[in-house]
Amino acid sequence: MSGQLENRTLTAEWLRQNHELYTAATNHSFIKSIRDGTIDVNNFKHWMEQDYHFVRELVRFVASVLQKVPRNAPEHDLDVILGGLTALESEITWFRKEANFWQIFLERVTLLQPNKDYCEFLKELEREDTPYAAAVTAFWLIELVYCASFMSCLEEDAKTPYELVSTVKRWGSPEFHQYTLSLKKLADKALENASDAEQKQAQKIFVRILELELKFWDMAGFVLG
Numbered sequence: 001m002s003g004q005l006e007n008r009t010l011t012a013e014w015l016r017q018n019h020e021l022y023t024a025a026t027n028h029s030f031i032k033s034i035r036d037g038t039i040d041v042n043n044f045k046h047w048m049e050q051d052y053h054f055v056r057e058l059v060r061f062v063a064s065v066l067q068k069v070p071r072n073a074p075e076h077d078l079d080v081i082l083g084g085l086t087a088l089e090s091e092i093t094w095f096r097k098e099a100n101f102w103q104i105f106l107e108r109v110t111l112l113q114p115n116k117d118y119c120e121f122l123k124e125l126e127r128e129d130t131p132y133a134a135a136v137t138a139f140w141l142i143e144l145v146y147c148a149s150f151m152s153c154l155e156e157d158a159k160t161p162y163e164l165v166s167t168v169k170r171w172g173s174p175e176f177h178q179y180t181l182s183l184k185k186l187a188d189k190a191l192e193n194a195s196d197a198e199q200k201q202a203q204k205i206f207v208r209i210l211e212l213e214l215k216f217w218d219m220a221g222f223v224l225g
């Protein structure tokens with residue numbers, strides 16, 4: 001799809017309409033503190049503890065997206081979602097390894113309210129009454145927020161601390177960006193084929209995800225108060 005046509009997709013339109021919220025979710029002070037090297041290590045550990053448990057719930061949600069891929073969709077579509085699940089498996093393994101390094105005890109973590117709210121929302125999305133178009137759009141956006149956020153920490157003038165480079169590369173790498181573009185294509189195609197009611201449902205979910213991502217970052221900065 002050419003750049004111009006791509007701008008006319010529903011996902012591009014919703015990103016434009018929610019520009020302020022999207023920018024708040026992808027330029028959060030938590031991310032900025034990684035980017036400028038001022039991050040408090042306790043905040044980083046705090047985020048990691050919470051995110052590990054979020055990702056475990058995300059796996060269940062993505063499994064539900066996989067189930068909703070239409071049987072008549074090209075093989076590639078199923079492969080992209082399956083690749084997403086595989087990426088989450090490696091994300092979980094990575095969290096466990098990093099937790100070891102940072103001396104974090106993942107099994108002792110108490111989930112905080114913003115994380116609980118987000119996980120509850122994912123459970124709602126897992127239900128059968130969330131159509132594929134809305135579910136795959138949600139999945140794309142969840143991955144995009146992390147990609148756009150962490151990409152900024154790899155820019156030339158970024159002062160990301162050495163110990164955090166593997167973290168920011170996980171979501172900010174060109175490969176991860178490419179993967180979010182593949183998800184975006186699936187979302188746009190599904191939305192094109194969706195009914196008006198389904199599109200409206202997807203649009204509401206889109207906004208809710210941005211709000212929840214923003215609150216998740218706020219929670220990550222909680223330790224410093």
Ligand SMILES: Cc1ncc(CN)c(N)n1
Pocket residue numbers: 051054055058142143145146213216
């Ligand atoms: C809250 C959140 N959003 C997105 C991602 C990227 N999988 C994540 N790990 N955590």
